[in-house]
Structure formats: structure tokens, C-alpha cells
Amino acid sequence: MDRTQELIKQDVANLWHPFTQMKLWPGEPPLVIERGQGNYLYDTEGNRYFDGVSSLWVTVHGHGHPAINQAIMDQVNQLDHSTLLGLTHPKAVELAAELVRVTPGELSKVFYSESGSTAVEIALKIAFQFWQQSGRPEKKTFVALSGAYHGDTLGAVSVGGMELFHQAYGPLLFDVHRLPQPHCRRCPLGLGLPGCDLACAEALNDILDQHGDEVCGLIIEPRVQGAAGMIIQPQGYLSRLAAICREREVLLIADEVATGFGRTGLMFACQLEGVQPDLMALGKGLTGGTLPLAATLASDRVYQAFLGEFDEFKTFFHGHTYTGNPIACAAALANLRIMQEDQVMTRLGQKVQRLSQELRPLRRHPHVAEVRQQGLMVGVELVQDKAADRPYEPGLRMGHRVIMAARNHGVIIRPLGDTVVLMPPLSSSLEEISHLADAVGRAIDEVTGS
Ligand SMILES: Cc1ncc(COP(=O)(O)O)c(C=O)c1O
Structure with a gap:
């Protein structure tokens, strides 16, 4: 048996894959990726693939970037790990200062x-505890969007709004007030821009009219609901929600885990509408896609509510063993340095434009309902009948078939149902962006028979 076969056999024997029906795994033989360089992944058979979804939305400057690698190696030799409970270390300190500097508003x-x-x-937890310690203990519930995705731990699942992922855990979850999904093509309110006057955002006022006293925070993926299929909010939606939150004493939590670090065309999606959240969640691209590290940023106002004497017990009683791991912090610092030194954000505009231009023909494709793009985040939604806006039968797994076909054109991408997702690294060249769009177009043609 050759090496690839042997690895797959051992994988099937011992591994449990995320979001995967293991009874059907591996189905078609999986690629065994053993090397990453630049914007490409290489499998054990020596094939090269463009990383069209930035390895699940994390890779920023390409794989194996020498400056990030060097920062990691230097840090390994200096200090591999030390706890932030009762101690501190330089990289955690330096990175916190950088994150405060680059994020919008008053996050400190x-x-x-x-x-x-x-x-x-x-x-x-911070939003909840903030109100407990600010003389408003009745503020205990959250508002979130229909179709939201905020992760897989139980609190994140509670505020998430994706039935398929969440239905099994119902009894374990807390109740959340839901805003209608701001999905203009399939407006759940049956309205349309501009006449709607953003009724989907105004719905927050309705919720607060009824439950305002008990709402502690609104959580949102700003501008793009990623896992829902790259659903892009209409211009003005985010700032309208932010204004309502501020007026009605609701903390605004921006989940920029997917949208952060340049994916939407600006460093953070909140900046698209000048929004200043009270809390912000970051992850994915924070280390440039090299190591698991996440951060939650809070405004000074929020932070102040946690200060008190020891026996007032206002402490935030939360912390993980690897919180602020120095190697991951060093990688994140290198990521931010590259952003600045290489003027990544300045050069992004023409890449976004190239992607938009190359995707234009797909907008007219008979089996493409919509091409949704914000920056380098793209969802291409497939439909069986474009005129009737009728989706394919789920069992046909059209999205899956398209991404498998794209591999034959040298591109790795992932579907979300029948929405084909593209999210090339920020380091992609214009030629690579053209190749990605071309490969996806061909794959869609082949699978839909157009
Ligand atoms: C908006 C958003 N929030 C949170 C998460 C969860 O991040 P992780 O998978 O690192 O736990 C994701 C993951 O895709 C995400 O897209």
C-alpha cells in the first residue's frame, strides 16, 4: 500500500473529523495535505492546489511566511509557554497594545x-456580568441575528441561529431574541431596498420596546454573515443597529472572527460603517493563520465595571490554560507587522476589484442565483431554476460537487450547502485571483452542465 493509502487507512481507524458524517467518510479519497507554501497547498501525491478559502478563512499572508516562521522559532527558543495567571510576558503585553491600536473605537x-x-x-460572559455589576442585574438576555454563526461552544451555539447545527442541543441552550436575517434577495419581511428603510434593523427597536429592560447585548457578525453563506448586510444596517444599541443601553458585540484582518476590504468590518463596538471577538486570521489564538477586546467602560476590592468578587472568573500563549502571540505580532510593512491593506483594493471583475460572468450564469462579495469574501449561490429562484434538492450536493470539480483545476475551496465560498489569502496575486475565479466558473459549468 502506498503512503497516501496508508495514511487514509490510519485516518479512518483513529480520526473523528469536524462537521463530518463519519459513516460516509472518506467517500471520495481525501487529499492528504502535507505541505503549504505561499498561497498553495501540496498533497502527498505531489499535486499543488491554490488555497481558495485560506485554509478555513485563516491564512492571511500565505503559508510558511518567513517572517512569521522566524518569529515563531525565535519565541520557541526564548519562552514556549508561561501562564498569564499571576504572571505576564512581553509578547502578550506587546500584542495587546498592537490590538488596541489597530482596532476601531474605544476598545482598550x-x-x-x-x-x-x-x-x-x-x-x-463579560457583557452579562457587566450589567450584573452595573446596577442593572435584570439585563440578562441577548439579541442575535437569524442565521448567525458564532462558533460551537454552548454559549456561542445559543446565540447562533443555524437550525441544522443547533437543533440537537436545544435543551442545553439559553433563549435569545432574534432579528430577521438581513438577506435582501430573500428578505424575510418581504420588503426591498430602499423603500424598506432597513426595517430589518428597526426590528431591534421592536424587540427592545417589549424586552428592553432585560437585554444586555446584541451580537453580530458585522457586514457579512459568513457561515450562513456569505450573506451581506445592506449599507447602513450595521450603523443603524449600533445607534439603537447606544441609545437604548445595549452592549454591541462585534464578532469579527471571520471578518477581521482585512477580509472585507478594511482591516475590520466595523470600520466599513464607522461603528465602535463595546466588545469585539477576534480569531482566525489573528496569527496570520499559523497558530490558534483568539482575543476578546473590551472598552474601558466595560472593563471598569469589573474593578473592585478582592472581596467584592467583581473579578472576571474565566481563563484557559494556554491563555496568551507566547508563541501564538509572537506569530500574531509578526502578522500585524507584515500588514503594516508590506502595506497589505493599501494593495488590497485592486485585488478586490479583480475578483469582482472576474466573477462578473458568473452573475449571468443560468444556475447562479447570486454572487455575493464583500472584499475577498465571496459566496456563489447555486440554484436549479434561476427564474423561479428554486434551489437544488439538498441530496444532489451541488456545492460539494462543484468544490470537488474545482480540485481538477488546481483549487481547494469549500461549500456552505449550495453556496460555493471563495476567500483567497490577502497575499494572492492578481493572476492567482483570476485563476481562482476561472477554476470556479469551469467547475460550476461542468457540474451544472451549462
Ligand atoms: C463569525 C464566526 N465566529 C466564530 C467562529 C468560531 O471560530 P472557531 O472555529 O475558531 O471556534 C467562526 C468560525 O467560522 C465564525 O465564522
Whole structure:
């Protein structure tokens, strides 16, 4: 048996894969990825693939970036790990200062963890405890969006709004007030821009009219609901919600786990509408896609509510063993340095434009309902009947078939149902972006028979 076969056999014997029906695994033989360089992944058979979803939305400057690698190696030799309970270390300190500097608004304190889910969990707990310690203990519930995805821990699942992922855990979850999904093509309110006057955002006022006294925070994926299929909120939606939150004493929690670090065209999606959240969750691209690190940032106002004498017990009783791991912090610092030194954000505009231009023909494709793009985040939604806006039968697994076909054109991407997701690294060249769009177009043609 060759090496690839042997690895797959051992995988099947011992591994349990995320979001995967293991009875059907591996189905088609999986690629065994053993090397990453630049914007490419290499499998054990020596094939090269463009990393069209940034390895699940994390890779920023490409794989194996020498400056990040060097920062990691230097840090390994200096200090591999030390706890932030009762001690501190230079990289945690330096990174916190950088994050405070680059994030929008008044965010001034950084709490580390290891995944987007935990960053969200921490934001929820801080928001809840903030009101307990601010003389408003009745403020105990959250508002979240229909179709939201905030991670897989129980608090994050509670505020998440994806039935399929969440239905099994119902009895374990806390209740949340739901805003209608701001999905203009399939507006749940049956309205349309501009006449709707953002009724989907105004729905927050309705919820607060009924339950305002008990609502402690609103959590949102700003501008793009990623896992829902790259659903892009209409212009003005985010700032309208932010204004209502501020007026009606609700903390605004921006989950920028997916949108942060340049994916939407600006460093953070909140900046698209000048929004200043009270809490922000970061993960994924924080280390440039190299190591698991997440951060929850809080404004000074929020932080102040946790200060008191020891026996007042206002402490935030939360912390993970690897909180603020120095190697991960060093990688994140290198990531932010590259952003600045290489002027990554300045050069991003033309890449976003190229992607938009290359995807234009797909907008007219008979089996593409919509191409949704914000920055380098793209969802291409497939439908069986475009005129009737009728989706394919789920069992046909069209999204899955398209991403498998794309591999034959040298590209790795992932579907969300029948929405094909593209999220190339920020380091992609214009040629690579053209190749990605071309490969996806061909794959869609082949699978839909158009
Ligand atoms: C918006 C958002 N929040 C939170 C998460 C969870 O992050 P993680 O998978 O690192 O726990 C994700 C993951 O895709 C996400 O897209």
C-alpha cells in the first residue's frame, strides 16, 4: 500500500473529523495535505492546489511566511509557554497594545483565548456580568441575528441561529431574541431596498420596546454573515443597529472572527460603517493563520465595571490554560507587522476589484442565483431554476460537487450547502485571483452542465 493509502487507512481507524458524517467518510479519497507554501497547498501525491478559502478563512499572508516562521522559532527558543495567571510576558503585553491600536473605537483591554468560539463565549460572559455589576442585574438576555454563526461552544451555539447545527442541543441552550436575517434577495419581511428603510434593523427597536429592560447585548457578525453563506448586510444596517444599541443601553458585540484582518476590504468590518463596538471577538486570521489564538477586546467602560476590592468578587472568573500563549502571540505580532510593512491593506483594493471583475460572468450564469462579495469574501449561490429562484434538492450536493470539480483545476475551496465560498489569502496575486475565479466558473459549468 502506498503512503497516501496508508495514511487514509490510519485516518479512518483513529480520526473523528469536524462537521463530518463519519459513516460516509472518506467517500471520495481525501487529499492528504502535507505541505503549504505561499498561497498553495501540496498533497502527498505531489499535486499543488491554490488555497481558495485560506485554509478555513485563516491564512492571511500565505503559508510558511518567513517572517512569521522566524518569529515563531525565535519565541520557541526564548519562552514556549508561561501562564498569564499571576504572571505576564512581553509578547502578550506587546500584542495587546498592537490590538488596541489597530482596532476601531474605544476598545482598550484584551482578553486572550484560543478559538473564535471561546472569544465569543468570553464576550457574552463579560457583557452579562457587566450589567450584573452595573446596577442593572435584570439585563440578562441577548439579541442575535437569524442565521448567525458564532462558533460551537454552548454559549456561542445559543446565540447562533443555524437550525441544522443547533437543533440537537436545544435543551442545553439559553433563549435569545432574534432579528430577521438581513438577506435582501430573500428578505424575510418581504420588503426591498430602499423603500424598506432597513426595517430589518428597526426590528431591534421592536424587540427592545417589549424586552428592553432585560437585554444586555446584541451580537453580530458585522457586514457579512459568513457561515450562513456569505450573506451581506445592506449599507447602513450595521450603523443603524449600533445607534439603537447606544441609545437604548445595549452592549454591541462585534464578532469579527471571520471578518477581521482585512477580509472585507478594511482591516475590520466595523470600520466599513464607522461603528465602535463595546466588545469585539477576534480569531482566525489573528496569527496570520499559523497558530490558534483568539482575543476578546473590551472598552474601558466595560472593563471598569469589573474593578473592585478582592472581596467584592467583581473579578472576571474565566481563563484557559494556554491563555496568551507566547508563541501564538509572537506569530500574531509578526502578522500585524507584515500588514503594516508590506502595506497589505493599501494593495488590497485592486485585488478586490479583480475578483469582482472576474466573477462578473458568473452573475449571468443560468444556475447562479447570486454572487455575493464583500472584499475577498465571496459566496456563489447555486440554484436549479434561476427564474423561479428554486434551489437544488439538498441530496444532489451541488456545492460539494462543484468544490470537488474545482480540485481538477488546481483549487481547494469549500461549500456552505449550495453556496460555493471563495476567500483567497490577502497575499494572492492578481493572476492567482483570476485563476481562482476561472477554476470556479469551469467547475460550476461542468457540474451544472451549462
Ligand atoms: C463569525 C464566526 N465566529 C466564530 C467562529 C468560531 O471560530 P472557531 O472555529 O475558531 O471556534 C467562526 C468560525 O467560522 C465564525 O465564522
